[in-house]
Amino acid sequence: MKYCRKCLVPDTKPYVEFDEKGVCSACRAHEKKNAALHGIDWKAREEEFKSVVKEARAVKAPYYDVAVPVSGGKDSISQVHRLLGYDLRILAVNVDYGIKTEIGWHNLMLIPEMGANLTIYRPDRKLQRKLIRLGLEEYGDPDLMSHTLLHAYPLHVALKFHIPLVLLGENSAFEYGGSSSLAQQNTISREWFERYAANAGRTAKWVSETHGIPYEQLVPYEYPEEMDKQQSTKAVFTSYYFHWDSERHLEIAKRYGFRELQSPREGTYRTYVGIDEKINRLHQYLKVLKFGYGRATDHACEDIRNGRLTREEGARLVKQYDLEDISDDYIQSYLEFLGYTREEFFAILERMRNREIWKQDKEGKWFIPGHLNGILPQEKE
Template sequence: MKYCARCLYPENAKPTIIFDDEGVCSGCRYHESRMKLEVDWDERLGMLEQILEEAKFMARKRCNSHDCIVPVSGGKDSHYQVWLLKKKYGMNPLLVTFNHTYNTPAGNRNLYNLVEKSGCDLVRFTAGLDSVRKISRYMLKTVGDLTWHYHAGIRTYPFQVAVERNIPLIVWGEHGFAELTGIVSLEDFVEFTRWTRKEHDMRGYEPHDLIGKEGISEQDIAPYIYPSDEDIARVEVRGIYLSNFVYWNANKQAEIMMKEWDFAPITFERERTFNLHSKIEDHANDVHDYLKYLKFGYGRATDDASMEIRHGRMTREEGMVMVKRFDSHEPSTLQTYCDFLGITKQQFYDWVEPMRDEKLWKKNAVGKWEPQDAIFLHEIGDLEKKARVKLSEESTFSEVNRRMYYNPLNPPPKTGERALDESSLSFRVI
């Protein structure tokens, strides 16, 4: 398997990743492009301000009290999006949450905190457990994703609300796929589209494709049905990404939100990554990420370590240690979700078996799947040394980042809040 000479991504990373002649991946090049002098961030901020002023004008014209929608989960990005729009630009956003039911105590704590600190109105749709179970079970068996309803819900329900309430602007945070693998260029000014929702967020499926599978009915898919083209055109709905207009640094933004609005990372060691402040609201993320490892041979530690390497906070050597430590670890919550879906662990692994990338996975003599390669098995040569970025003064595991990343030699202080200090094997529906 070929790996990026700078970060830790393999050539089979999803979505599509491309390596250039210097062995550096498209995700690293995208990150690099954000720091180039020819990107005029002041000009881009001016473009954002114009979009927001137009949204305010349209809200007044339509006698609407809300001038935009911000889809929120309660995570660090949600906090920053709302804070930036309200405090810096004087917007009055309507917060919209699709509650997928697989919530962590920390996630609920931070969502409540966001609503309290922002003072904004919130619309929250909670998916029914019966529907969630049927859809999770079917999509796990079909595409290896028990959280399909997450992506379908948060990428659809805000548009349903926008049409219902006549709000034309939806503001997302970062373009996640661009940040990870560089699927688009910073010059593209990508906006949200129905096509990208289906192909990337929903794995090529529309909700009606699920009807009749595992007993899934029309009622079960209602939250995931995208408004008609006619309704979208009538309301003039568009979805923009703040990361096209603002220099995006999730670490620094989380620190701002911890200071300004009491966003809180967790303090306990996680099973699949060293990061304490990202995706902490998603209880099923450990199993979702483990599925990625079982299919493609890399997981969340690869994602997080690669981003740290790109920012110069972690060396390649340190990143390889993180990958070896976390990526192959079976999460304790796997049994929780097998029980919820009514399957055994063996059934779980049997369903995943045909989805394994055989460029990486092979069965041994006794029929057990084994990875054939891993980043930590590769020596660091001249190509990798040449591709290194300059190291930051604030390393990942330095004292200044004590609350942001778990360092067993210097763990973060406990907060006294159980939701932040203790992991939970069970999810919280509401």
């Protein structure tokens, strides 16, 4: 594996490109983003946001003025926080698609305490289980359809309740580097949804056609057709109006009683991300099997780009956390939730292991030859 000269992104990461200086496209996008951020007049954007809110309130909608998709994470709590003080009737929409943790429930329940209404949608477990299994077995991604659902369902709710405004989170095209026309957008579009919510265009329609699941059952997983046509519900990205900053979001969320882990759990060193739901850990672990890097790499790269870690400090954290096995507590939950035997489950994981990246030693233990090679000093010799 080769690594970016500035961060720790490996060349096995899908869609990543390296320039002639050996720097990855994510680092280059970050430089562009930083330059763009300095060019943005955030005060003016906040004024724009105020007029968006004013328009929504003027509609005099029957039930709620604004809908916010929420996971109960620090970002969604910050989004609700942004709306307080505008005298709005807020409907927070949570999609409970997987296995919520205790800390996840605690954090989600802060939202009604903040002064918003909260609705929790729990999709048909039989269908949801089938979709998670399909994503896992066919594509090595258990969150394949959950991800489209949690983007699409709040839009369906907003349309049905005639809610004029939906406050989405970040525009990934801008935050993580993507098509420049999509990056400039302040509202969601079908094109954005198909690229960033549905993994590689794998929409509900596509799953229905390729896997024979009746489309009628999958409508909540699909970008609503009414969003293309009508203008009465506007869905905007928070990150267009406010500087999207995870650390700042954590500070805000803590003021409302947001809990994080006491110490890093597994797969990464951060204690406040991916803590509300368990299947995400499997999604992250599959990246390790398929591409040889995991969640700690993602987090370290972000911290390196933002100047919070040196590349070497980042590499040490990656070495410590990235390739950790999934603990038994998680596995037990997956077996119960998805209905696999232990043997079936591990057979699927092994099928996903990329043997170009992973090799077995004499004892049969898997390892990645050249992991972080040339980055940590002791490996330079």
